[in-house]
Amino acid sequence: MTHKLIEGFRKFHTEAYGEADLMARLVREGQNPDFFIISCIDSRSNPGTIFKPEPGTFFAHKAMGAIVRPYKQGTALAAALQFALDYNGVKEIIILGHTGCGAVRALVEKLDDEEISSFVDVAQKALHTAEDCCNGVCTHDELLRHTEEQIVLLSAENLKGYPSVARALKEGRASVRPWLFDMANGNLLEHDGNEFKPITDH
Numbered sequence: 124m125t126h127k128l129i130e131g132f133r134k135f136h137t138e139a140y141g142e143a144d145l146m147a148r149l150v151r152e153g154q155n156p157d158f159f160i161i162s163c164i165d166s167r168s169n170p171g172t173i174f175k176p177e178p179g180t181f182f183a184h185k186a187m188g189a190i191v192r193p194y195k196q197g198t199a200l201a202a203a204l205q206f207a208l209d210y211n212g213v214k215e216i217i218i219l220g221h222t223g224c225g226a227v228r229a230l231v232e233k234l235d236d237e238e239i240s241s242f243v244d245v246a247q248k249a250l251h252t253a254e255d256c257c258n259g260v261c262t263h264d265e266l267l268r269h270t271e272e273q274i275v276l277l278s279a280e281n282l283k284g285y286p287s288v289a290r291a292l293k294e295g296r297a298s299v300r301p302w303l304f305d306m307a308n309g310n311l312l313e314h315d316g317n318e319f320k321p322i323t324d325h
């Protein structure tokens with residue numbers, strides 16, 4: 124089974140340790156990524172795949188639904204953000220939600236699994252906002268889509284409560300970008316303050 128991974132590593136090795144010797148430079152000079160990407164655990168929406176990044180492009184944090192919980196000291200995300208912003212000069216924090224998200228479906232359809240629901244239920248507010256937007260006339264798929272969008276926005280809002288993010292925003296060192304990967308149509312969307320709009324043209 125793991126041969127798929129080892130085959131992939133061989134390809135990566137050819138690219139990163141080959142002629143350009145990217146890894147040698149990164150090992151010698153250290154990393155200096157501009158981005159911090161918070162994404163879902165979904166295997167189809169992996170930023171390491173969809174952005175075709177060179178090594179050293181971004182820090183990555185994953186959570187179901189790309190959900191960012193309100194700040195609490197000592198969490199994996201709080202420590203990672205502080206490391207990225209205060210010690211590594213990250214300039215853009217991207218929250219990458221995606222369509223067809225299993226975590227969002229678990230929230231909307233109230234999956235009977237205490238372990239999962241105790242995590243995704245933190246985004247109840249996003250579901251309520253989506254239900255208000257729908258005003259009882261959306262299809263179930265439309266409600267899922269609205270909720271996917273609202274979770275990205277709620278996560279962006281919650282991020283501002285993280286001290287390292289609040290400082291970086293106040294000092295103009297970094298910005299937070301709410302993005303959504305529309306898997307079915309192969310588009311990337313960004314919220315412009317009013318709505319999610321494609322930033323790609325497929």
Ligand SMILES: [Zn+2]
Pocket residue numbers: 163164165187188189221223224225226227
């Ligand atoms: Zn997902």
